[in-house]
Amino acid sequence: MLTSGLQHVAAMYAGVVAPPLIVGAAVGLSGTELTFLTGASLFTAGLATFLQTLGVWKIGARLPFVNGVTFAGVAPMLAIVDTTENKADALPVIFGAIIVAGLLGFLAAPWFSRLVRFFPPVVTGTVITLIGVSLLPVAFGWAQGPNPQAKDYGSTTFLSLAAITLVVVLLLRRFTRGFLKQVAVLVGLVIGTLIAIPFGVTDFSPVTEADIVGFPSPFHFGAPQFALAAIISMCVVMLVSMTESTADMLALGEIVERPAEEKTIAAGLRADTLGSALSPLFNGFMCSAFAQNIGLVAMTRIRSRFVVACGGGFLVLMGLSPVAASLISVVPRPVLGGAGVVLFGSVAASGIQTLVKAGLEKDNNVLIVAVSLAVGIIPITAPEFYHAFPETAKIILDSGISTGCVAAVLLNVVFNHLGRGRDADEVTAPMEPGGEISGSRAAKAAHVH
Template sequence: MRNPLRSVRVRPVTGETADPVDEMLPVGKLLALGTQHMLAAYAGIIAPPFIIGTALHLPTADLIFLISASLLASGLTTLLQTIGIWKIGVKLPLVQGVSFSGIASMIAIGKSHAGGAAAMQVIVGAVIVAAAVMFFAAPLYSKLLRFFPPLVMGAVVTVIGISLIPISIGWLQGDQGSKDFGSAKNVFIGLLTLLLTLVIVTYVPGFTKRVGMLVAMVIGTLVAMPLGMVDFSKLGSARVFAVPGLFHFGAPHFEPAAIVSMAIVMLVIMTEATADMLAIGHIVDRPVSPADVANGLRADCLGSVISGGLNGFQASAYGQNIGLLVMSRVKSRFAVAACGLILVVLALFPIVAAVVAIVPLPVLGGAGIAIFGLVAVNGLQTLSTVDFHDEQQGAINALIVAATLTMGILPIAAPNFYAHFPSWIQTVFGSGIASGAITAIVLNLLFNELKIGRRRAPAETTDSPAVSA
């Protein structure tokens, strides 16, 4: 097995090419690919601070500050994850953004403190402490890697894709609460963007094919302009330059109950991040070891500590960008590092972020359908290496996948299913990705790892063929 921690290789004498993951592309291509990754992640990054800030009744100025802080923290954590420092960062093309997993818990904490700045002080304190504790626990958590064979990986990655698709459908309909939400106009623009993406990726040669989604989004935005779907007023109200300050809402408060709640959220995030790292490892043909997982989780946790200091929330790997890797076939981690730099620029120059913000949500939705669906397809490809034909073991494997998909889809199909359960169950199982991963791991442990009188099927070992991008 190749060493997963190789640095960039330069061989001017022999001319041997570098590993695709470590390939340094020309600046123009890096910026184009980085912008494409940024556009795929942008709406996801700004949504949690907007939702949480609105629920806590923060004024508009504080909402804008939260969004800038989240963009800055996401950019810095993406750089940390892709470039790496010491044993921090998995050094794979992994975009980091704000996790959705903690939204419900943070709103609950906020309501118990009457919202506003006081609530943010408790939330920030809990995020910092929980992330710092998990930073040191990352090596222990990474030992669970043996419980992610292709059966588990394929099922979980499929759940990741399925869980993301409703997000793109929501974007396709436009701004929720607006008078044209779900209108034929919005859906048309979204589907046009999807169709353009397919046409460009299929028929257009050269580098344009690699950034097909970006080109399709630009065209989709241009078409949307005469239809009145592009809000240029966002440009006029944006400041040219602003630096998010530390502890904007005041010194953090450390309350045990809130810290425990955020620690549970961090465990959920670490489960999702592990699945994402393993999926990325398969796609770029660089198998991920327990040490790599520990390095990646340290980056997530340190990024979350930094985010807390910037008044932001937990950092997490973004599954939606996995689909972009499959679409573009560009595996360079430096293309994603460029995305991190762009996010930092957006955070420091709100006027630049406003330019990105004018891209209509339906355009993002059309592109999202393509890239999120590709994540699920990649999971199905991994499952194709699993034995479903053996008379006894095949049935067990099929039932494990069936249960995983059911538990993963449950929070989407019935959002209030866990409403009357204890809060910690709502936190853990309210995430389809986390509940699906837990289901797959536990059932595989019971019926394959412990074997319960049965042999393990050959296709379930971690040595089975990696999924090719």
């Protein structure tokens, strides 16, 4: 449990620390304050993971979900920093907006979850595939090195380290059994890091410079401030985050063979939004489910939510101990990239598995998948495609997962619901855990055929 939980932390660490580093640098924080902000994000990610995995009352999907800082909020937070006259007020304004957006999202969760009936296999399979495809460029970026502006970015050294890590993980998965096979990604990261040392790629200075103990004191950067424009911006981000979380829950539900129903999604969204609302108290940002960890669950087949809760415990401890948090930061980005190819590719493969039961022999469903994938891949293949749109619109349009999800839902309604009433083809019905169609729908489908 400990090693599997640590493996989840290793898979998502870079994604958690990147947003606070980016926003903190834009605000002009010192190195010490950046370390504090990063630790706070780890701490709040652990608390949000506890909410999601263990659950309290009707809060938490109780699925093996890791929660952390969502990348969807980075662009609008940078816009808030740019429009704030006094940079010292930027973080309090951001935190105030996140608190309001989180509370509104918490209240809206039950209504938002009712959209689950519009997510049959043809939609969920498309979205899950998009999640994996959208994450793969992140792994490719990691494989090329830590700094895109550096001269050695994409060098043969970095790419070789990524390839070696990938090969190590594949060999461990192919030729080992039991425990070692389950922690193949973690072992691959350790071996890749050790191999990177002679090349001078591994930096141990974060460990030597970090404090042993450090608590993220509440409102360290000042009391939250509430600016209307910032609140509206973060509310839009919250809607995007809730859409992606819904898709992630549907994806994970398929992988662990416990399909996420309306009740589960509502509880999961409550955990996301409440975690986001509480996060600024400890100087953290908006939280959301981490899709890369879905790939880890798919690959290892370790479905226990308590394993992920153990990972949440590690995150809390890392947030309370900067020196512990710095240990995983030693892993070079190219090594993370090599492991990321397996993790994120596993998510895309899970989506394809779901599409297999989506009735693609129907021309309508082929069109739904084709157009939705095309729309979702636009931000990946043509990043400047929406450059002429307003910044608020780009928050949604630049998320291929969100745009692809919306496209799939709308096309499914148009092709498989409108004008068909209750006698719609069975492929539009949500799937049961065993892949069968429920009750009366199955009888009607048999009668039609």
